[in-house]
Ligand SMILES: NC(=O)C1=CN([C@@H]2O[C@H](COP(=O)(O)OP(=O)(O)OC[C@H]3O[C@@H](n4cnc5c(N)ncnc54)[C@H](OP(=O)(O)O)[C@@H]3O)[C@@H](O)[C@H]2O)C=CC1
């Protein structure tokens with residue numbers, strides 16, 4: 001007999017069937033079925049029929065109802081119970097709703113970044129922390145995992161670090177996704193990738209926000225309906241000092257750059273990671289971690305991620321609107337921020 005499920009999980013329910021599922025989550029899960037780590041996958045979404053035309057024998061579909069997950073149907077399909085992992089991959093506004101609805105019906109629930117788009121909803125998830133795990137795939141890119149490990153085992157010493165920079169700059173636009181404002185969508189990754197390694201050495205390190213600038217791209221007559229580019233300036237507060245940082249993140253700029261860098265006081269790089277790894281590997285790694293029989297290490301715990309929500313809400317609320325920029329051009333305020341004594345926009 002095949003030795004299925006050495007993880008303790010045999011089923012995965014995926015809520016949402018958009019880009020992150022089609023390009024990253026689904027290929028990862030299909031591979032894990034082939035490996036025998038899981039047996040079956042059920043996708044849930046608003047569509048009456050699965051948008052995936054090429055279901056394998058291990059794949060099922062169960063549309064959501066006006067009340068959310070169709071628990072009766074999921075139970076009939078034998079998809080509920082402790083052996084089930086739920087991945088919440090809908091647009092952000094529904095993350096907490098589905099996490100709360102699934103709670104008590106399955107063994108583990110993972111929620112895509114950003115956890116929620118407001119502090120109150122995020123804090124309401126804290127009582128569910130025995131089952132609910134926030135996920136952020138940038139933290140699971142191999143170079144980022146290696147960097148975080150160097151901080152955890154003190155190969156990279158926090159005492160040497162004077163400042164940090166994070167870039168997640170893409171040439172592509174929004175495409176057909178329901179994208180969050182740039183602070184939440186990509187700025188989020190900067191905050192989590194700066195906090196996670198530092199927290200491995202200083203559990204009390206805090207995110208402090210100074211100034212945020214944001215803008216949206218225009219392409220011909222079309223203008224993105226959310227901000228698509230952001231520059232966040234802040235610091236990580238340690239017990240006795242601060243580590244200032246700059247995050248530059250967004251879409252439709254002139255050149256791709258995806259890196260996290262820590263510098264010393266002579267402006268030399270102390271440690272760095274390239275985040276240019278593409279495809280589904282980071283999701284595959286994080287799903288493997290979620291399927292592990294013991295307590296999974298998602299790099300940041302739920303309470304840490306709630307701090308990222310608080311930081312994101314604060315920088316979004318206080319963001320200075322720098323107006324529009326042309327698709328494919330990096331606006332000058334990204335590199336030399338606007339003079340706040342002059343009017344912006
Ligand atoms: N795209 C990416 O590369 C990454 C995205 N993420 C995160 O994953 C999440 C989803 O992103 P992405 O896939 O790109 O977005 P998409 O807009 O492509 O997909 C969103 C999906 O959620 C579904 N959905 C919306 N509302 C509901 C609801 N009430 N109940 C059930 N399903 C619903 C949509 O269904 P419908 O099509 O019917 O509207 C769609 O399938 C976001 O939080 C994003 O930040 C994380 C990492 C990478």
Ligand SMILES: O=C1O[C@H](COP(=O)(O)O)[C@@H](O)[C@H](O)[C@H]1O
Nearest residue numbers: 113170185186258275277278279
């Ligand atoms: O979470 C997100 O990340 C992607 C970038 O991921 P990458 O692995 O290609 O670096 C970004 O395009 C997307 O807007 C955002 O939601």
